[in-house]
Amino acid sequence: MEILGRERRRRWSQVEKLEIVAAVGVNGETLARVARRYDVSRSQIYNWRHLFRKRGLLPAPVGPIFLPVDIGAPMHAEPALEDRMVSPLIVELCLPQGRCLRFDSGIEAAALTRLIRSVEAA
Template identity: 40%
Template sequence: MRRGQNLRHEVIVGVERRRFWPDEMKLSILREVGMGGATVTDVARRHDLTRQHIYQWRRQMKDKGLWPEPEGMTFLALDAPDLPLTSKPEPAYGAPAEIGFANGRILRCPPGMAEADILRLIRLVETA
């Protein structure tokens, strides 16, 4: 070392941002999406992650065979009492209504369907 030479050192103190996440922890976090209406953004914020982490982990877990592939459309058998429709169907106009549920199910209703009938179907799908 030369005389009069100043050496400068930097010490970085703080939280290490690169964390290790075991597969079990990743799967646990992935399962939180959709529970109680939680979105990918909600779950990412809760765990101090980015949304991209969630999507990347989902892809990694699928590649390892630890996360199920989406199965497409599934039909459910519902036990509903044989009740008459509450109203006459109105002439069809507009687009069909599509209602998504937190559990991933989707209810599609034709245009002009009575509100009471839609509400009855919603209750059936939510309890199935």
């Protein structure tokens, strides 16, 4: 690393950038920890990784990646749909002969078909 001029802008070589990007995920290292260790912003590492993948210098991950998960106390979950009081939705169907049918939205398709055919036949 080299610091140039009054603005003290750091210049990273390609090798250094690749080393930093490659350090993420090794032995469980997170991107945030790697960024702190090298004193680089997380967004800079994301940008470098994107550029390296775009240029074909960094292989794309192959297969599934397993991450550690901490399962703590259960959160307050929404009640299941069948446990909630759900008001039925009423559907109105206007037939060509001027007749209208009103029925629950949960009606089975076969029953609705029979109902429509019997009303049209009447």
